[in-house]
Structure formats: C-alpha cells, structure tokens
Amino acid sequence: MALFKVLVVKLPAAVLDGMVALRLLTEPLALVVLILLGVHGAADLFDDLLFTAVDTADRAVDATVRGALDGLAGMDWLQPDTAARWADDEALLIDIDRKEVLAVSLTLVAELLLDLLLLLWCMGGGADASTVVSGASVDDSRLIRGLRRARTRAPGLLRAAALVLAFVLGSLALGRWSSGRVASLLVGPDLGEAIGDVARFAGVLVMGLALLTLVPVVQRRALARAEATTGARWLRALVLPTLVIALLVAELTSGSSARGLWSLVGGGAA
C-alpha cells in the first residue's frame, strides 16, 4: 500500500512539482519553439518574393554587362562578335535552377535571421520602457552593441505584432503537426473514421492549450513593453479577440488549396 501510494501519488506529485520549479525555463522555451514554428510557417511567402528579387537583380546585372560590352565594341576595343559572345556567355546569365537554389537559400537565411531577431525581442520583453542599452560600453564589440540595440529599440507595436503573429502561427502549426502524429500513431487497429476524429481533437486540444497557456507569457514578454513605450494600455486586451479571429480564419481556410501563410495551418499533417 505504501509502495502504491509512492508510485501513484507521491512520485507524480514530485515530478509535477519539479516542472513547476522549472517553469521559468519551460515557459520561455515553449514560447520560443512556437515562435520558431510560426516563422517557418510564414517563410513560404519569402520564397517567391526572393526569387523575384534575384531575377530582377540578374536582369539588371545582365543589362549592365551587355551595355558595357557594347560600349567597348563601339570604341573598337572589342570585336562585335566577341562582345556578343561574351554577353551571351552563360557565366553572366544565371539559369533558372541556380536562381531557384539562390532564392531558397536566401529564404533559409531570412528565416534564420528573423528567428534570431524575434528571439532577441522575446528575450528582452521583460524589461520596461525605462531600460536603456544597459551594460554597453565602448569596449563592447559592434556586434554586441548592435544586438542590444535591436533588442531594445525596435518600435514597440511592431515588435509586439511580430511576436504575437509568430506565436499564433506557431500554435496553429503545432496543432496541425500534432494531429498528424496522433493519426500516424493509431496505425494498427482499424478504427476507420474514428482515427480522424481523435487526431483532429488532439490537434485542436494542443492548439488551444498552446494559445491559452502561453498568452500570459506573450503578454508579459511582448505586449507589456509595447504598452509601456506606446502608452496604449489596451494592447493586452486585444490578444484574446485577435486569437479568436485568427482561429476562425484558420478554420475557414483549412482544407482549401491556400498556400503560403496557411500551408502549415491548413495543409494537414506536417
């Protein structure tokens, strides 16, 4: 009986108390992973934009080089057919595949930079408006000073909006991912449509728990500072209505062919 009490009551209680004690670590960690998931979900938008930018830059370079070669040919410094051949040389023109790889690589770099920026903003969210760039001195490297500056001087509303958006997207993404994992774990017994219902319930449960449990953390780290710097005391009150609207939009767009921002949210299991 004593052993039963230890195994069933005292041990789980001790484990849970340990989790409570680690709250200061697990809360920001949970928020961080959700933000990173949200940034990745939004990164699909970067791909096309960056490809267009790379293509535009390639055209500009090609036009400049071609103009320079034509100019040299006009001044008889180069044979016209040589200039034409060099202008058409593939070394100057990046083909589709290289542009694709370049654009996707830039997307990855952009995502990692955005991850870093949001993490800096998130980690610095506990400070109030009076916090200055503390600790910085002329002996600090430019990188350190730059990081501190990025952490504390970003516009409050922009920072708050970015963190909240990433958090919401990440929660939705985690819900979808969890739904897929639960479905895959149910392989074996032929539960038919019940598998889908259980999986979807699990996904909604995870999403709901993520949103509700970590909202106070988001308010503390993102919105408190924004309120302090902007004087808009109503920011925190906006969180729950924004979450409800986001959930409704996500539900309405899930299962459609929508891509980009909603690909992780509406696209089924990750």
Next chain:
Amino acid sequence: MSAVQRLGARLRALVVTGLAVLGGLALVQATPLGPLARMAVGKARGQSYRGPSPLASYRGEGGRQYGFLLPADEKAVAFIAAATSCVPVDTLLQVARAADVDAANLRALVDAHAVAGSDPCRVQLPAPLEGQAIELLPQGTHREQLRSDPELAARGLARVLASRRSTFASENDPDGLALEATLLGSEAVQAALTVARAAGLANAADFEAHRQYLPAEASALADAAVAVLARARLGRMLWPVDSHFRITSPFGDRMHPVLKVSKFHNGVDVAVPVGTPVHATLDGEVTRAASDNVSGRYLRVSHGLGIEAVYCHLDRALVDAPLAVHLGDDLARSGNTGRSTGPHLHFTLRLYGQPIDPLALGARGSPVPPAVAATP
C-alpha cells in the same frame, strides 16, 4: 498556496512542459532547423550527413528530397536512361494486356530488376517477389526457369501486379497502388491509406501523401521503391506538343547555336510556331510561372516522386502557380522569348534534380518523334 492553487500550478507546468517537448519535436521534423542541427552534429563527429536538405522543407516535399536519399542519383538516372528492358516492348505490352495491368508499371518493375553486365537480358527478382510470381504462374514453374526466361519473369510480375490491383480496385489510382503494394506489401499500403484519410488528406492515394504513414519496416523500403515508382510514372508521360513537330536539338552534348561551342543540352528543343498549344505531360502541380533572361517565359511543373518538367521560351502561360494540372491540360502557348534563335519549345525533364532524356522514355499514345541533327 491552497490545494486547488497547487493543483492548478502543477497542471499548468505539465502543459507547458509538454508544449515545449512537442514543439521541439515539430521544429526538428518540420523545419530546416532539424537538418541544420543534424548537419552540425555530423560535422562535429566527422561524419557525412545523408538526411534531407535544409532547403527541402521549402520545396513542398514534406522535408524529404528523394534524390538526396537514394544511394546514387546516377543509379536512378542510369536505369531511367536505359529505358529499354531486356524484354521487348511489344512482348511487355502483350503481357500487360493479358494480365490487365498498367504497362508502365510492369515495364518499371522489369527494368528495376534487370541485371546489367555480361547478360543484360536477365531479370533477377528478389526472393519474395520470385516466390509470389511462381505461385501465380502455371504449376511446375521453377525458379531456374524464371531466372533464365525474362519473358516468363515478366509474366510472373504481371500476375503479382494483377493480384495487388484487385486489392485496390476501389481506389483512385489502383495501378499506382498496385505497384507500390508489390514493392512494399499490401498490408503496409492499406494501413498507410487508412491513416492518411483519417488525418484528413484528400489526396491520400498519392504516394507522397501517405508515405509518412507507412509502417516502419515498409518505410525503410520506400526510399528504394521511389525510383521504381518514378520510372513507372514517367512511363505514362505524354509529349508536350503534337508529336509531328520536328526536334531540332536533342538531349545531351551539342553544338550551341549561339555560342558555337560544345555544350550539354539539358532538354529537348522542338521547332513549333509561336502560339502552339503546350500540354501537361503528366498530372502535377505548377510550382512556378515566371520569366527569365535565358529561358524567357517559362513554367515549372512538379509531377511528384522527384519528377519535374520545365517548359521554356513560351509566348504566354495559361496557368499560374500554384495550380494542380492533369495530363494533357493546356498549359501555355509556345513562343520565342528569352535567349532563343527561333520559335521553339525547350522542354526539360528532371528526376531528382538530374536532367534526363525525355526521348529515351517515349511518350504514351504517340511514337517517339524523330530526332533531327541540330541545324546551326
């Protein structure tokens, strides 16, 4: 702290810890951070990394890039480029018709198991497939007969395919699922389909959709099976324009008409007047509709299983990305845009990122167009 408050704090801590763990797993599996971390760990240990590329999650492949995982892309390209099994095509077609199976599937299976070397016409089936084929062939058939007679091996494979097809007769793609089941096992494929549908996937019958739900033992085989499945899919390919148009520049090394040097040509040029309809060669999804200095107006279409087609120098595209397309759909009108010496369609076909010769595959429903030496 009251008991209720203590309970609340404990529950909250449990939820938060669970979210942190779940979120960490999702980050590793579904974002580039996982592959990046594994690459860093591998590098620190002095080991080479052979997992999915960090860039793969942006390509809509669910984190998997088949070409990266295959033992060697050259292997896949080689057996695709061969595209001629040791069993004559006419015989394969007869065998397929007799067994009521998809000829492309049968050809892919025979090609996959053709043994190269001193006796290239030998078909060496793996033991399980060999056993199943013998069971379905006339009584008295021996393994030695199967191994020495490619046509008999083809007939055996056709019967195995036919028996698998009956299992999936009610599905959207019974032929594709039959091939998959021949390679991975019917039970594994059926289980994966069930879970994929339960997860809410509308396209559960697609290999890419239900691949992640294959049981572990079948999942390991799936990587090897992808090449065969891709070969079968390519066997159903349609030519992008009417087959009577002349091919002015085939795949491979050629004299570049502008640069006057020998260069590798990664596709096929077909002389077509401006405004000629261009069709989708397989079912797939338009992943990019854009314009480029070199390729002019172009469309990139993904057909799954590492297969990708690019149509270049178009006059105008009739579709945009993203859009699902079906075999034969009207995609664009040919043109003369980009770096081009005259109105033509440049058609590139890629398998796992490597360009392959579409002429070597033939095209369903139309004979392989005659290739003419490139004219300067």
